[in-house]
Amino acid sequence: MPVIVIDESNWREQIGDHGKLDADHPQSGGAERLFGCRPRVSAAGSLKFAAAPTFDVYPRTEFSSRIKDLVQSESTLRHISQRAGIRSKDQANTNYCHANSPALAIEILRATQGESHVVLSPGSIGGPVTGYRNDGAVIEDDLRQIVEFGAATVDFVPANQVSKSGWKPGAVENAALHKVTHWWDLGDKDDQMFLRCATLVLQGIPVCVGYNWWSHAVTLTGLVEISSGKFGFEFRNSWGASYGDDGYGILAEGKGTPDSAYAPRQATASLK
Amino acid sequence: MRWCVALFCLSAASLWAADPAPVGSPTSEQDLSVLVAPKEVSGTGKKLDPYVFTISTRCILRLTGQNTGVVFDVDDAPSDIEIIDNRYASFSLYEPGLYQLTAHGGSVYSKVWFQIKTGTDPPPEPGPPQPRPDHKPVVGKLWVVIVKDGAHLTQLPSSQMQALLSTKIRDYCSTHCLAGTDGKTPEFKVYDKDTDVSQQSPAIQKAFKMAVDDMAKAGSNAPWLTVSNGKTGYSGPLPLTETAVIEKLKIYGGP
Numbered sequence: 025m026p027v028i029v030i031d032e033s034n035w036r037e038q039i040g041d042h043g044k045l046d047a048d049h050p051q052s053g054g055a056e057r058l059f060g061c062r063p064r065v066s067a068a069g070s071l072k073f074a075a076a077p078t079f080d081v082y083p084r085t086e087f088s089s090r091i092k093d094l095v096q097s098e099s100t101l102r103h104i105s106q107r108a109g110i111r112s113k114d115q116a117n118t119n120y121c122h123a124n125s126p127a128l129a130i131e132i133l134r135a136t137q138g139e140s141h142v143v144l145s146p147g148s149i150g151g152p153v154t155g156y157r158n159d160g161a162v163i164e165d166d167l168r169q170i171v172e173f174g175a176a177t178v179d180f181v182p183a184n185q186v187s188k189s190g191w192k193p194g195a196v197e198n199a200a201l202h203k204v205t206h207w208w209d210l211g212d213k214d215d216q217m218f219l220r221c222a223t224l225v226l227q228g229i230p231v232c233v234g235y236n237w238w239s240h241a242v243t244l245t246g247l248v249e250i251s252s253g254k255f256g257f258e259f260r261n262s263w264g265a266s267y268g269d270d271g272y273g274i275l276a277e278g279k280g281t282p283d284s285a286y287a288p289r290q291a292t293a294s295l296k
Numbered sequence: 297m298r299w300c301v302a303l304f305c306l307s308a309a310s311l312w313a314a315d316p317a318p319v320g321s322p323t324s325e326q327d328l329s330v331l332v333a334p335k336e337v338s339g340t341g342k343k344l345d346p347y348v349f350t351i352s353t354r355c356i357l358r359l360t361g362q363n364t365g366v367v368f369d370v371d372d373a374p375s376d377i378e379i380i381d382n383r384y385a386s387f388s389l390y391e392p393g394l395y396q397l398t399a400h401g402g403s404v405y406s407k408v409w410f411q412i413k414t415g416t417d418p419p420p421e422p423g424p425p426q427p428r429p430d431h432k433p434v435v436g437k438l439w440v441v442i443v444k445d446g447a448h449l450t451q452l453p454s455s456q457m458q459a460l461l462s463t464k465i466r467d468y469c470s471t472h473c474l475a476g477t478d479g480k481t482p483e484f485k486v487y488d489k490d491t492d493v494s495q496q497s498p499a500i501q502k503a504f505k506m507a508v509d510d511m512a513k514a515g516s517n518a519p520w521l522t523v524s525n526g527k528t529g530y531s532g533p534l535p536l537t538e539t540a541v542i543e544k545l546k547i548y549g550g551p
Contacts, residue, residue, distance in 0.1 A: 078447050079446075079447055079448075079449065079450050080450040080451070081450065082450060086454075089454060090454050090457070093454045093455065093457075093458050094458060094461065097458050097462060097463070097464065097538060098463050098464075099458050099461040099462050099463055099464075099538075100461075101461075103463050104461065104463060104466075107463050107466065107467075136461065136486060137485060137486055137487060138466070138469075138481070138482065138484045138485040138486055139481065139485075140476075140478055140480070140481040201495075205491075205492065206446075206488070206490075223450060226457070227449045227450070227457060228457075228460065228461040229446075289446050289488060290446075290487070290488050290490075290491050292492075292495065293485070293487060293491055293492065293493045293495055293496050294495045294496075296478065
């Protein structure tokens with residue numbers, strides 16, 4: 025599959041003319057794609073459940089060697105995801121990118137913790153957040169939902185469920201097994217945002233990010249060196265496995281520096 | 297059996313006991329550092345008055361040095377030394393006896409003597425988790441818990457960060473750890489130190505508590521490894537490399 029590298033020269037290809045990508049658009053993965061990530065509203069620190077980052081960032085000079093170490097030992101988040109059997113999410117014709125991103129992040133985080141693999145339902149997050157409408161949201165709303173109620177597996181709520189009619193008995197109890205207890209709110213976009221996100225993915229922490237230019241949320245899973253000294257993020261989209269390379273693409277630093285970013289640090293330690 | 301952790305502090309103040317330099321080692325003994333023993337340990341570290349441990353025949357001694365580039369070594373001992381970084385090291389001694397510790401620092405070295413005596417083992421309260429009768433090994437016999445401090449990961453060397461994420465370590469644990477209560481997920485966990493593990497198996501809860509407690513006793517922000525096979529185990533700093541971690545696991549889980 026082709027590797028998609030999004031940069032200043034081609035980013036418009038990711039965006040349709042009318043707020044969506046038609047199914048025949050080369051970047052759509054064969055399905056109509058809607059964009060549902062609204063811009064960050066709050067200033068850093070306003071979210072009581074997501075603490076401001078307290079970690080130091082890696083200097084850029086260490087990026088190359090740290091990337092190399094993780095890749096050579098097959099210990100990137102992509103490797104861990106592959107080993108755990110985590111598949112690309114597909115939001116299909118929903119606006120729930122804001123829910124798909126954290127749902128995928130929790131699955132990855134659970135894999136790093138050694139928990140069993142469960143397929144989490146973005147619909148179990150995005151539904152309550154949007155009042156069970158096919159609507160966009162800010163990522164913070166989804167995080168609050170996950171912190172307070174968790175995310176159910178697709179056994180209880182279908183992946184792209186919008187209305188509540190598809191929720192099976194026990195869904196609420198199941199969701200409570202899949203909360204995230206600690207998030208880092210990486211704050212507003214500034215000249216350190218790229219370094220903060222890069223540091224976290226190099227430490228095995230997936231980052232849920234929103235891009236205003238894209239009106240879209242994706243999950244950062246790694247740092248890559250695009251060319252000597254130029255870096256970008258490997259991300260996993262929620263447009264199915266046919267997007268990019270098994271759902272993965274690369275965002276070069278300029279376009280890849282997110283407008284909002286949240287890093288889940290701890291998922292509920294549960295076996296189910 | 298009891299794992300014991302004793303702490304030494306090194307300060308760059310005075311000279312250790314003067315002894316001949318080891319063959320092939322630096323020849324100049326200088327003011328490298330001095331061991332300051334914890335209160336419960338008697339002795340001065342001199343050859344005729346060694347530090348004496350009576351707590352157990354099976355001890356993990358942890359050494360902390362302020363000087364960078366200090367390398368510790370134990371002469372003629374069945375020891376298992378791990379250099380955690382340039383500032384401190386941990387090693388295990390499995391037999392009672394009189395040992396000589398050498399700290400090498402560039403062209404200089406220092407020495408100290410200590411004695412391990414057979415003592416009365418304390419109650420086994422914090423010992424390794426025991427298998428439950430209804431929890432039979434499915435894929436192996438190990439419990440492995442790594443505890444990290446998420447706010448301090450940036451300080452870890454790249455190789456140790458890699459060990460935290462290593463798929464090779466996970467592969468080893470997949471075939472050498474007990475299955476969890478779901479019957480399939482290996483009892484291998486990597487948690488932040490303030491994770492709520494109350495929904496985990498009793499064995500994981502116990503191993504996690506041991507790791508957190510030992511980490512706190514050592515005053516360490518470094519990742520901590522606790523591994524047990526139900527009979528014996530290890531609770532100490534996570535070795536620096538993926539290979540060293542796997543070697544450590546093999547001691548208790550086999551090849």
